[in-house]
Amino acid sequence: MANTPKIGDTVGDFRLPGGRLDGETFQRADYTLCEQRGKPLILAFYPGDDTPVCTAQLCSYSDGLAELESAGATVWGISPQGVDSHERFARNRGLRMPLLSDEGRTVARSFGITAPLIGLRRSVFIIDSDSRLHWKHVTAVGATYPPATTLNAHLDCLTT
Template identity: 80%
Template structure:
Protein backbone atom coordinates (compact mmCIF):
# COMPACT_ATOMS: atom_id res chain seq x y z
CA UNK A 1 0.00 0.00 0.00
CA UNK A 2 1.39 3.45 -0.86
CA UNK A 3 2.30 5.74 2.00
CA UNK A 4 0.54 9.04 2.50
CA UNK A 5 2.03 11.84 0.41
CA UNK A 6 4.52 14.13 2.10
CA UNK A 7 4.07 17.88 2.46
CA UNK A 8 5.53 19.42 -0.69
CA UNK A 9 4.70 16.43 -2.93
CA UNK A 10 2.83 17.15 -6.16
CA UNK A 11 -0.34 15.06 -5.99
CA UNK A 12 -1.44 12.82 -8.83
CA UNK A 13 -4.52 13.51 -10.88
CA UNK A 14 -7.84 11.91 -10.08
CA UNK A 15 -11.40 12.30 -11.33
CA UNK A 16 -14.36 11.15 -9.27
CA UNK A 17 -18.14 11.32 -9.69
CA UNK A 18 -20.00 13.38 -7.14
CA UNK A 19 -22.54 16.05 -6.55
CA UNK A 20 -23.29 19.25 -4.70
CA UNK A 21 -26.49 20.43 -3.09
CA UNK A 22 -27.52 23.93 -4.19
CA UNK A 23 -30.82 24.89 -2.60
CA UNK A 24 -33.11 21.99 -3.47
CA UNK A 25 -31.10 20.80 -6.49
CA UNK A 26 -28.32 18.23 -6.26
CA UNK A 27 -25.98 18.87 -9.18
CA UNK A 28 -24.11 15.74 -10.28
CA UNK A 29 -20.87 15.70 -12.22
CA UNK A 30 -17.24 14.68 -12.28
CA UNK A 31 -14.64 16.41 -10.13
CA UNK A 32 -11.03 16.54 -11.28
CA UNK A 33 -8.13 17.56 -9.06
CA UNK A 34 -6.25 18.83 -12.12
CA UNK A 35 -9.12 21.18 -13.01
CA UNK A 36 -8.71 22.83 -9.59
CA UNK A 37 -5.17 24.00 -10.37
CA UNK A 38 -4.85 27.68 -9.62
CA UNK A 39 -6.76 27.49 -6.35
CA UNK A 40 -6.38 25.47 -3.15
CA UNK A 41 -8.47 22.40 -2.43
CA UNK A 42 -9.39 20.77 0.87
CA UNK A 43 -9.85 17.01 0.46
CA UNK A 44 -11.77 15.59 3.42
CA UNK A 45 -11.79 11.77 3.28
CA UNK A 46 -14.35 10.22 5.62
CA UNK A 47 -15.40 6.59 6.22
CA UNK A 48 -19.17 6.83 5.67
CA UNK A 49 -22.29 8.86 5.06
CA UNK A 50 -24.65 9.33 8.02
CA UNK A 51 -22.29 7.94 10.65
CA UNK A 52 -21.93 9.98 13.86
CA UNK A 53 -18.35 11.29 13.55
CA UNK A 54 -18.56 11.71 9.78
CA UNK A 55 -21.79 13.67 10.15
CA UNK A 56 -20.19 15.94 12.76
CA UNK A 57 -17.15 16.46 10.53
CA UNK A 58 -19.02 17.24 7.33
CA UNK A 59 -21.56 19.46 9.11
CA UNK A 60 -18.65 21.37 10.67
CA UNK A 61 -17.08 21.93 7.25
CA UNK A 62 -20.41 22.88 5.68
CA UNK A 63 -21.09 25.35 8.51
CA UNK A 64 -17.58 26.80 8.06
CA UNK A 65 -17.68 26.78 4.26
CA UNK A 66 -17.62 30.58 3.84
CA UNK A 67 -14.53 30.79 6.05
CA UNK A 68 -12.78 28.15 3.93
CA UNK A 69 -13.94 29.60 0.63
CA UNK A 70 -12.78 33.08 1.66
CA UNK A 71 -9.25 31.70 1.25
CA UNK A 72 -10.23 30.74 -2.31
CA UNK A 73 -10.44 27.03 -1.49
CA UNK A 74 -12.75 24.38 -2.83
CA UNK A 75 -13.81 21.82 -0.20
CA UNK A 76 -14.58 18.24 -1.22
CA UNK A 77 -15.84 15.39 0.97
CA UNK A 78 -14.72 11.97 -0.33
CA UNK A 79 -15.88 8.50 0.73
CA UNK A 80 -16.63 5.13 -0.84
CA UNK A 81 -20.43 5.47 -0.88
CA UNK A 82 -22.11 6.05 -4.24
CA UNK A 83 -23.46 9.38 -5.43
CA UNK A 84 -27.06 8.41 -4.53
CA UNK A 85 -25.97 7.90 -0.91
CA UNK A 86 -24.13 11.23 -1.00
CA UNK A 87 -27.25 12.97 -2.28
CA UNK A 88 -29.34 11.54 0.58
CA UNK A 89 -26.64 12.55 3.09
CA UNK A 90 -26.33 16.08 1.68
CA UNK A 91 -30.10 16.57 1.66
CA UNK A 92 -30.64 15.20 5.18
CA UNK A 93 -27.87 17.38 6.66
CA UNK A 94 -28.03 20.33 4.22
CA UNK A 95 -24.36 19.85 3.33
CA UNK A 96 -23.19 22.45 0.86
CA UNK A 97 -19.83 21.14 -0.35
CA UNK A 98 -19.40 18.56 -3.12
CA UNK A 99 -19.41 14.94 -1.96
CA UNK A 100 -17.38 12.61 -4.18
CA UNK A 101 -17.62 8.84 -4.59
CA UNK A 102 -14.40 6.81 -4.44
CA UNK A 103 -16.34 3.54 -4.73
CA UNK A 104 -13.33 1.35 -5.54
CA UNK A 105 -11.15 3.26 -3.04
CA UNK A 106 -8.55 3.80 -5.75
CA UNK A 107 -7.97 7.43 -4.72
CA UNK A 108 -7.86 6.50 -1.01
CA UNK A 109 -5.26 3.82 -1.87
CA UNK A 110 -3.18 6.37 -3.79
CA UNK A 111 -3.20 8.56 -0.65
CA UNK A 112 -2.21 5.58 1.53
CA UNK A 113 -5.29 5.86 3.74
CA UNK A 114 -7.23 2.62 3.17
CA UNK A 115 -7.92 0.63 6.32
CA UNK A 116 -9.42 -2.77 7.10
CA UNK A 117 -13.03 -2.81 8.30
CA UNK A 118 -13.69 0.95 7.96
CA UNK A 119 -12.48 1.23 4.35
CA UNK A 120 -10.41 4.36 4.82
CA UNK A 121 -8.87 6.42 7.58
CA UNK A 122 -10.40 9.81 8.25
CA UNK A 123 -7.95 12.22 6.62
CA UNK A 124 -7.80 15.81 5.46
CA UNK A 125 -5.35 17.08 2.86
CA UNK A 126 -4.88 20.71 1.82
CA UNK A 127 -3.57 21.03 -1.72
CA UNK A 128 -2.12 24.36 -2.83
CA UNK A 129 -2.84 26.12 -6.13
CA UNK A 130 0.12 24.38 -7.80
CA UNK A 131 -1.16 20.91 -6.84
CA UNK A 132 1.35 20.39 -4.01
CA UNK A 133 0.39 18.97 -0.64
CA UNK A 134 0.49 21.88 1.82
CA UNK A 135 -0.86 20.18 5.00
CA UNK A 136 -2.37 16.88 6.13
CA UNK A 137 -4.16 15.31 9.07
CA UNK A 138 -4.41 11.50 8.95
CA UNK A 139 -5.99 9.62 11.84
CA UNK A 140 -5.04 6.14 12.99
CA UNK A 141 -8.44 5.29 14.46
CA UNK A 142 -10.72 7.84 12.85
CA UNK A 143 -12.60 9.43 15.74
CA UNK A 144 -11.05 12.90 15.43
CA UNK A 145 -10.97 15.53 12.72
CA UNK A 146 -9.54 19.03 12.42
CA UNK A 147 -12.21 21.74 12.80
CA UNK A 148 -12.92 24.18 9.98
CA UNK A 149 -11.04 26.92 11.89
CA UNK A 150 -7.85 24.82 11.80
CA UNK A 151 -8.25 24.31 8.06
CA UNK A 152 -8.86 28.05 7.56
CA UNK A 153 -5.71 28.83 9.56
CA UNK A 154 -3.69 26.47 7.35
CA UNK A 155 -5.21 27.97 4.20
CA UNK A 156 -4.21 31.44 5.45
CA UNK A 157 -0.54 30.36 5.39
CA UNK A 158 -0.64 29.68 1.64
CA UNK A 159 1.11 32.23 -0.56
CA UNK A 160 -1.27 34.73 -2.14
Protein backbone atom coordinates (compact mmCIF):
# COMPACT_ATOMS: atom_id res chain seq x y z
CA MET A 1 0.00 0.00 0.00
CA ALA A 2 1.25 3.49 -0.87
CA ASN A 3 1.86 6.06 1.84
CA THR A 4 -0.49 8.99 2.14
CA PRO A 5 0.92 12.15 0.58
CA LYS A 6 2.76 14.49 2.91
CA ILE A 7 1.72 18.08 3.56
CA GLY A 8 3.19 20.18 0.76
CA ASP A 9 3.32 17.29 -1.76
CA THR A 10 1.84 17.90 -5.19
CA VAL A 11 -1.18 15.67 -5.69
CA GLY A 12 -1.23 13.81 -9.00
CA ASP A 13 -4.05 14.36 -11.43
CA PHE A 14 -6.92 11.88 -11.65
CA ARG A 15 -10.25 11.48 -13.43
CA LEU A 16 -13.31 9.83 -11.89
CA PRO A 17 -16.94 9.53 -12.98
CA GLY A 18 -19.54 11.00 -10.70
CA GLY A 19 -22.51 13.24 -10.43
CA ARG A 20 -24.08 16.09 -8.54
CA LEU A 21 -27.67 16.68 -7.54
CA ASP A 22 -28.84 19.96 -9.07
CA GLY A 23 -32.44 20.58 -8.14
CA GLU A 24 -34.20 17.37 -9.16
CA THR A 25 -31.60 16.42 -11.77
CA PHE A 26 -28.52 14.32 -11.06
CA GLN A 27 -25.90 15.73 -13.43
CA ARG A 28 -23.38 13.02 -14.38
CA ALA A 29 -19.88 14.01 -15.47
CA ASP A 30 -16.22 13.14 -15.23
CA TYR A 31 -14.28 15.06 -12.59
CA THR A 32 -10.56 15.79 -12.88
CA LEU A 33 -8.22 17.31 -10.35
CA CYS A 34 -6.50 19.51 -12.95
CA GLU A 35 -9.82 21.29 -13.65
CA GLN A 36 -9.84 22.46 -10.01
CA ARG A 37 -6.49 24.27 -10.17
CA GLY A 38 -6.77 27.81 -8.92
CA LYS A 39 -9.11 27.02 -6.02
CA PRO A 40 -9.03 24.75 -2.97
CA LEU A 41 -10.53 21.28 -3.17
CA ILE A 42 -11.74 19.09 -0.32
CA LEU A 43 -11.65 15.35 -1.04
CA ALA A 44 -13.81 13.40 1.42
CA PHE A 45 -13.15 9.67 0.98
CA TYR A 46 -15.81 7.52 2.63
CA PRO A 47 -16.31 3.72 2.69
CA GLY A 48 -19.93 3.45 1.55
CA ASP A 49 -23.17 5.10 0.52
CA ASP A 50 -26.06 4.94 3.01
CA THR A 51 -24.01 3.61 5.92
CA PRO A 52 -24.54 5.35 9.29
CA VAL A 53 -21.22 7.21 9.74
CA CYS A 54 -20.81 7.95 6.04
CA THR A 55 -24.34 9.36 5.90
CA ALA A 56 -23.68 11.57 8.95
CA GLN A 57 -20.39 12.79 7.43
CA LEU A 58 -21.71 13.59 3.97
CA CYS A 59 -24.89 15.19 5.35
CA SER A 60 -22.71 17.34 7.62
CA TYR A 61 -20.63 18.50 4.66
CA SER A 62 -23.71 19.08 2.51
CA ASP A 63 -25.29 21.15 5.32
CA GLY A 64 -22.06 23.18 5.58
CA LEU A 65 -21.53 23.39 1.82
CA ALA A 66 -22.46 27.07 1.46
CA GLU A 67 -19.88 28.06 4.05
CA LEU A 68 -17.19 25.82 2.51
CA GLU A 69 -17.94 27.21 -0.94
CA SER A 70 -17.89 30.79 0.39
CA ALA A 71 -14.30 30.05 1.48
CA GLY A 72 -13.62 29.30 -2.20
CA ALA A 73 -13.53 25.52 -1.88
CA THR A 74 -15.14 22.73 -3.83
CA VAL A 75 -16.08 19.52 -2.00
CA TRP A 76 -16.04 16.06 -3.59
CA GLY A 77 -17.20 12.89 -1.86
CA ILE A 78 -15.37 9.79 -3.14
CA SER A 79 -16.19 6.13 -2.47
CA PRO A 80 -15.96 2.75 -4.24
CA GLN A 81 -19.67 2.55 -5.12
CA GLY A 82 -20.86 3.19 -8.66
CA VAL A 83 -22.50 6.36 -9.91
CA ASP A 84 -26.00 4.79 -9.76
CA SER A 85 -25.50 4.16 -6.03
CA HIS A 86 -24.26 7.74 -5.60
CA GLU A 87 -27.35 9.08 -7.35
CA ARG A 88 -29.67 7.15 -4.98
CA PHE A 89 -27.61 8.30 -1.97
CA ALA A 90 -27.67 11.95 -3.09
CA ARG A 91 -31.41 11.87 -3.79
CA ASN A 92 -32.28 10.07 -0.53
CA ARG A 93 -30.23 12.47 1.59
CA GLY A 94 -30.41 15.69 -0.44
CA LEU A 95 -26.61 15.80 -0.87
CA ARG A 96 -25.50 18.72 -3.05
CA MET A 97 -21.77 18.09 -3.52
CA PRO A 98 -20.43 15.90 -6.32
CA LEU A 99 -20.12 12.21 -5.42
CA LEU A 100 -17.38 10.42 -7.36
CA SER A 101 -16.99 6.73 -8.04
CA ASP A 102 -13.60 5.09 -7.44
CA GLU A 103 -14.78 1.53 -8.10
CA GLY A 104 -11.27 0.20 -8.76
CA ARG A 105 -9.94 2.13 -5.73
CA THR A 106 -7.18 3.53 -7.95
CA VAL A 107 -7.38 7.02 -6.48
CA ALA A 108 -7.76 5.67 -2.93
CA ARG A 109 -4.59 3.59 -3.49
CA SER A 110 -2.71 6.65 -4.75
CA PHE A 111 -3.62 8.38 -1.47
CA GLY A 112 -2.54 5.32 0.53
CA ILE A 113 -5.93 4.85 2.19
CA THR A 114 -7.12 1.43 0.99
CA ALA A 115 -7.97 -1.00 3.78
CA PRO A 116 -9.01 -4.65 4.01
CA LEU A 117 -12.72 -5.35 4.60
CA ILE A 118 -13.90 -1.72 4.44
CA GLY A 119 -12.22 -0.88 1.11
CA LEU A 120 -10.78 2.43 2.20
CA ARG A 121 -10.10 4.46 5.31
CA ARG A 122 -12.35 7.43 5.97
CA SER A 123 -10.09 10.34 5.00
CA VAL A 124 -10.31 14.01 4.18
CA PHE A 125 -7.70 15.91 2.19
CA ILE A 126 -7.59 19.64 1.51
CA ILE A 127 -5.70 20.45 -1.67
CA ASP A 128 -4.67 24.06 -2.26
CA SER A 129 -5.07 26.04 -5.47
CA ASP A 130 -1.66 24.83 -6.72
CA SER A 131 -2.60 21.13 -6.28
CA ARG A 132 -0.47 20.76 -3.15
CA LEU A 133 -1.70 18.91 -0.10
CA HIS A 134 -2.51 21.50 2.57
CA TRP A 135 -4.11 19.29 5.28
CA LYS A 136 -5.24 15.71 5.85
CA HIS A 137 -7.22 13.60 8.29
CA VAL A 138 -6.88 9.82 7.85
CA THR A 139 -8.60 7.46 10.28
CA ALA A 140 -7.41 4.01 11.27
CA VAL A 141 -10.86 2.62 12.05
CA GLY A 142 -13.13 5.09 10.28
CA ALA A 143 -15.74 6.00 12.89
CA THR A 144 -14.77 9.69 13.10
CA TYR A 145 -14.51 12.54 10.65
CA PRO A 146 -13.62 16.22 10.89
CA PRO A 147 -16.69 18.50 10.98
CA ALA A 148 -17.23 21.20 8.36
CA THR A 149 -16.14 23.84 10.89
CA THR A 150 -12.69 22.21 11.11
CA LEU A 151 -12.42 22.18 7.33
CA ASN A 152 -13.36 25.87 7.24
CA ALA A 153 -10.64 26.67 9.79
CA HIS A 154 -8.05 24.98 7.58
CA LEU A 155 -9.40 26.77 4.51
CA ASP A 156 -9.00 30.08 6.36
CA CYS A 157 -5.27 29.32 6.68
CA LEU A 158 -5.03 29.24 2.88
CA THR A 159 -6.23 32.82 2.54
CA THR A 160 -4.25 34.40 5.38
